[in-house]
Amino acid sequence: MALAEWELFVNRFEKATRGNNTKAIAVGSQHCTSLFADSATVPVALTCYNLVKPKFDLFKEAVIALNSQSGTQGGDVLGFKQLIKSMRAKVDNWQALIKAVYPAGSDTFVALFPKGKTPFNSGTQQNKVDAVGTLIETIGSDASLAAVKALIETFYTNMLATFGTKDTSKETTKTDSTSVETARINMCVEMQGNFGLLTTAFKATPPLAAKYFDEALLRNILQMIFALTLKALTNKNIFKRTFAKPLTQKIK
Numbered sequence: 708m709a710l711a712e713w714e715l716f717v718n719r720f721e722k723a724t725r726g727n728n729t730k731a732i733a734v735g736s737q738h739c740t741s742l743f744a745d746s747a748t749v750p751v752a753l754t755c756y757n758l759v760k761p762k763f764d765l766f767k768e769a770v771i772a773l774n775s776q777s778g779t780q781g782g783d784v785l786g787f788k789q790l791i792k793s794m795r796a797k798v799d800n801w802q803a804l805i806k807a808v809y810p811a812g813s814d815t816f817v818a819l820f821p822k823g824k825t826p827f828n829s830g831t832q833q834n835k836v837d838a839v840g841t842l843i844e845t846i847g848s849d850a851s852l853a854a855v856k857a858l859i860e861t862f863y864t865n866m867l868a869t870f871g872t873k874d875t876s877k878e879t880t881k882t883d884s885t886s887v888e889t890a891r892i893n894m895c896v897e898m899q900g901n902f903g904l905l906t907t908a909f910k911a912t913p914p915l916a917a918k919y920f921d922e923a924l925l926r927n928i929l930q931m932i933f934a935l936t937l938k939a940l941t942n943k944n945i946f947k948r949t950f951a952k953p954l955t956q957k958i959k
Contacts, residue, residue: 720902721895723925728770730924731891735763737921738898751908752919755901762897766890773887790869791835797862798827801842804855819845839863 724731742756802811802820809815819842826838843863846856898920905916 718895718899719925720898721892724891724895728773728887728891731894732767732770734921734924735759735766735894735898737924738901738919739763741919742901751904755904755919759894759897759901762890762894766887766894769887769890773884790866791832794827794835794839794862795824798824801855801859804858805852808851836863836866839866 720734724734739756739760742752742759745752746756747753802824805816805819809819826841827835830838839859840863843856843859846852846859849856902916902920905919906913909915
């Protein structure tokens with residue numbers, strides 16, 4: 708249920724860093740650094756550090772891998788788009804070479820380009836790839852077009868390779884994204900466990916446990932989330948209940 712997000716017994720580290728890997732790294736880094744600083748003199752700090760540090764390292768490595776793969780994907784997609792962009796000039800050249808053998812308007816030329824340049828210049832990316840493949844098949848074993856067919860086949864092979872790489876990159880990025888989310892949650896679970904260990908160790912003086920967590924950042928994130936998700940109707944209901952007759956409650 709939606710209300711569960713604001714209950715006491717939720718992992719606020721996971722809630723605060725959800726959807727923001729940069730803040731998750733900041734929160735995890737501060738926690739690990741502060742624990743390590745006291746690890747030689749405070750036994751519970753060493754215990755907590757050994758629990759959370761491996762999970763933090765795995766999360767950070769997963770984020771780096773995701774960022775790297777996202778950049779690779781962007782390059783692969785851009786490479787295919789540039790290839791498609793260059794195809795208009797390629798088709799013009801193919802047509803010019805074919806016209807030298809079969810004049811425009813001839814039965815053979817019309818058979819090769821029944822819809823003119825439209826299939827090569829419009830439609831989905833897959834449609835454009837298919838249009839080039841169809842042209843190659845239509846040329847078939849025509850010896851007089853062997854040279855131009857070789858040019859088209861070279862371009863088509865490049866298209867298929869780039870198109871496949873683009874899709875593979877997207878799939879890999881999805882996998883890396885899932886790994887990052889799993890690693891983030893695992894780190895936050897350890898931080899929640901450490902919160903319990905540290906508050907238990909310093910139960911007589913709770914503020915001593917505060918330095919191991921970036922409370923200011925966590926408060927800021929959670930307050931922003933609350934402000935963005937709290938509905939106007941909720942406010943209305945709060946005041947309606949507060950000032951319901953008989954008037955027995957006051958604003959503090």
